[in-house]
Amino acid sequence: MYVHAPFCVRRCFYCDFAVQVRREGDAEEWLRALEGEMDVVRSEGLFELADTLESVYVGGGTPSLLGPTAMAGLAEVIGRGRLRSPDIEWTAEANPESLTPEVARGWREAGVNRLSLGVQSFHEGALRWMGRMHGPDGAIQAVRTAREAGYDNLSVDLIFGLPAHLGRSWRDDLERALELDVSHLSLYGLGVEPATPLGRAVAEGREAPVDEDAYGEEFLLAAELLRDAGYAHYEVSNFSRPGAESRHNAVYWNGAPYLGLGNGAHSYAHPVRRWNRREWNAYRDAAVAGVSPEEGREVLNDAAVRLERLWLALRTDLGLSIGGWSESPRALVEGWKRRGLAVVAESAVRLTARGWLVLDRLAVDLDTALSG
Ligand code: SF4
Structure with missing residues (x-):
């Protein structure tokens, strides 16, 4: 199961996700909408809700903006019985600035056992350019907070392919990430989507398009450095210590069924893929009213x-x-x-x-x- 948490304090320069900009997340409003959508899912019958889930992934947006009790509330919405498998992987994304000790502890007590930290870079200028809310030391503090709360399965996200004018060294960022000694790393190449501030800046000539050669060199450098440091490059964008591969992502890669809840979330039950309304208010209003928030679907042919x-x-x-x-x-x-x-x-x-x-x-x- 994938659950989307839409709130972010501001929209990052390059971000094309289904985001609702708010100073604070509203866990109550979020849970009410998800509860409404779960009722719709039960009544429409496209998905057989499994008695026990293999994995839950709460992505965003910035889930950590929702505060310490949000995941306990989510467990109630999903049904606690479904989360009882001793092998369940329950991941939640967190950004360094909002992963407080209370949030980390509250989520751990609710059953979250893996955190994915939106670090992106350790370079101050790059973080500012991206519009991120944390500084160069944010990741170190977030990893410490997570470990003190009892998480040993941590993933860190980094971005490569950033413009050269930022003066960011990708090698330095990789080395700083390795010092964190986390079990998993996800590396994403910068993409320029037309409907983002970055997309508009590129269209107007204020920023250059992504340099494909530098992009390729940075990807290959990461593959080499991380492999030498003992990480398996087990999927295009993902590296792990032995046994710490993301089980949730494996569901997508294996073509297994998954249910996505929340605005913009996609679901798949062979041969149907469907997606929810992207805009938070439209999604929420439909879900709370007991109306399907589905925006579209396609039936995949052979x-x-x-x-x-x-x-x-x-x-x-x-x-x-x-x-x-x-x-x-x-x-x-x-x-x-x-x-x-x-x-x-x-x-x-x-x-x-x-x-x-x-x-x-x-x-x-x-x-x-x-x-x-
Ligand atoms: S924190 Fe993530 S989801 Fe939110 S605006 Fe930035 S990139 Fe987008």
Whole structure:
């Protein structure tokens, strides 16, 4: 289950998420809307609500703005019985400035056992440019707060591909992140979405578009440094210590069903993918009134499912089995191997970091070869 928490104190320069800008989060309003949506989900029958959930991921927005009791309230909404599995992974995102000791402890007591910290950078100018609320030492304090509250499964998000004029050293940021000695790191490349302040700045020539060469170099540098530090690069954007891979994300990559609650949240129950209204007030009003907040849905046809499965499989280091393939896709993969984009071992093709840089193109080429 994915649950979206929409509130943020301000919108970051590059952010295209479903965000509602507020000085403070309103846990009561949030929980009321989620409760309404759960009633709708129960009555419509597209999802069979599992008795026990494998994973819950509370993302945002800034969930930590919702305060210390929000996750206990969420447990009531979801149903405490569903959260009882001893193996459940319950992740919540937190930003350093709002991860207070009270929030960290309150969430831990409610059952949250993994925190994903929105660090992004340790460079003051870069953090300011992005519009983040924390300073260079925010991450260190947040990790300390989390550990004191009893979390040992911590993930840190960083952004690469930032403009050169900021003077931020990606290598320094990676080294600072390694000093935190967390079990998991997620690295995201800066994207320029047209409807964001950054998108407008690029369109008006006030900022340059992302430098693709620097983007690629930074991605490859991260892959090398983190691997040397003992992290497995187990998915395009994700690195973990052994056993600390994100189980929630594996649900997406394996094509398993998931229910998304909250504004802008997506859900998938083969072959239907659907998404909720993005705008918070519209979502909330519908959910509280017992009306479905769904904005749209698509029924995936066989070809779309095949391409998506292939693309998802290539994202991870499990790769894709080549057993039973004809000559054409095998020849394609041989070409990838020669160019350092893939390796083949134990009858599976796995992309290298260099291959992941061009994942979308490789997935389409392979799909074409497999269907030919
Ligand atoms: S904190 Fe995250 S969700 Fe909120 S505005 Fe910034 S990038 Fe977007």
